[in-house]
Each structure stands twice: as C-alpha cells, then as structure tokens.
Amino acid sequence: MKIEGSVALVTGANRGIGNAIALALLENGAAKVYAGARKPETITDPRLTPVKLDVTNPDDIAAVAGLAQDVRIVVNNAGMGGGEAQLLSGPLSVAREVMETNLFGPWEIARAFAPMLAGGALVNVLSVSSWWAMASAPAYSASKAAAWSLTNALRVGLPETLVVGVHSGFVDTEFSAWTSAPKITAADLAxxxxxxxxxxxxEVLADEFTTETRAALSGDLDALQAVKPY
Ligand SMILES: NC(=O)c1ccc[n+]([C@@H]2O[C@H](COP(=O)([O-])OP(=O)(O)OC[C@H]3O[C@@H](n4cnc5c(N)ncnc54)[C@H](OP(=O)(O)O)[C@@H]3O)[C@@H](O)[C@H]2O)c1
Known part of the structure; x- marks a missing residue:
C-alpha cells in the first residue's frame, strides 16, 4: 500500500517502538502521524500530532476516532509486560491490566477505526511471545497469543484492510532493559x-529467534519451547 500522503495513528508513540514507527512513517512520506500517548506532552517532535490516548480508556478512543477521521493506517503498538503477575503468585489484577492494554485496547481501537481503514492498514505490534510462552511473564505471553488470534480474525473480518501482525524477539527499549540478550533496534523493527x-x-518476523519459533509451530510443543533467544 501507499504510505506517501497517508495519515496514520500510532499508539504509545512517545517512546520505544511506537516512536520509531511514527518517525518511519513520516520518513516514508506520511502526510500526518497522530501520536497517541497517555501524556501527550511527552510527544516532543514537532512533526508529530500529539493526541491523548490511553488505550484502556474507551472515552479516549472515541474522542480520537472522532477527531482523526482522516486516518488510513492504525498502528496498535502500546503494550505492557506485567511481570509482577507470576504463574503461581502475584496480583492477577496486573494480569487483567495486561489483557486490557495488549488485547482489549487494540480491539476497541480496531472497532473504532475499522470504517476508516478500507483500502488502508491496521498494524498490531505483537511478539515472538504470541507463540513462545514465557513462564516468567505468563500474562504477557497469553495477551500476545490472544492478540495474534484477534489479529487473524480481524484480517478475515476486514477483507478490504491490510491487517499486519508484527512479531519480534527482544527490541532495545526500556521494555527489555532487564535483559542483556541480543536485541534489534526499534528503528530496525520500524x-x-x-x-x-x-x-x-x-506478517513481520523480525529476527532469527522469531522466524525459528514461527517455523517450529507445526512441530512438537517441546521443540517449540526449546527454541532459544540466545
Ligand atoms: N521491547 C521488546 O523487546 C519488544 C519485543 C516484542 C514486542 N514488543 C512490543 O512492542 C510494543 C512497544 O514496546 P516497547 O518495547 O516500545 O515498550 P516501551 O518502551 O516500554 O513503551 C511502551 C509504550 O506503550 C505505552 N503504553 C503502555 N500502556 C499504555 C496505555 N494503557 N495506553 C497508551 N499507551 C500505553 C507506553 O506509554 P507510557 O510512556 O505512558 O508508559 C509507551 O509509549 C509493545 O506492544 C510490546 O509488547 C516489545
């Protein structure tokens, strides 16, 4: 599809991967990029159009869909890890927050913008964790697996929209600062x-780990989980 001259919305565009995608869209000729952020004052690049958008807040979503009627590309990027919710301990309320942010938020945004996206695109930033479950971050893996399924359902249900799932292993942002595993840059993923x-x-399979994991999907579950990021 054409990016030149198009108008886009990116959620969580104030930092990390969302900011890199917003800038990459501009560099490829997008006429305007609405940069969604919980705190729009954190959008400092004058080329971006800040909009207040907490993806778990239906009023925010409705307000942005109302004012940004020119959008033809939506990038559901905002996400959270929720590592406090461990498998057998920690607050399940955090796991529910992860689902609200990584699954229900993007779903509600897809609903709000679907009428504007015929001939355009909906991009969901997912993860290798759509397929590779992490015992240390079960809510995150479950949310990305569910968001992958939702992405596929949206593709079937919105045949006039290019629905893209973006899967990656570690990307060098604050999100993955806890690990020294090999990472690609946010600019590379963008x-x-x-x-x-x-x-x-x-579909984007951004690195070797993700490509190997995707290929292992049709084999034994043990082999799938045995794929190592490093
Ligand atoms: N980094 C990785 O290794 C990696 C790998 C694969 C996939 N991903 C995915 O890539 C996406 C972006 O991650 P990142 O690495 O760029 O993380 P990041 O640097 O931690 O940024 C997360 C972004 O999401 C925003 N956000 C969180 N909850 C939100 C909400 N309720 N409403 C609106 N915005 C919200 C944050 O806003 P605030 O500034 O307000 O907190 C921030 O802009 C996520 O979906 C993540 O799952 C990341």
Missing part, C-alpha cells in the same frame, strides 16, 4: 514494519 506495509505483507 523499518521492517514500514516495508511490510509497502509490500502488502501481512
């Missing part, structure tokens, strides 16, 4: 995402 849009591709 470039791969923009390339997929330009080439009308429905």
């Amino acid at each position: 470039a791969q995402t923009v390339k997929a849009l330009l080439e009308n591709r429905i």
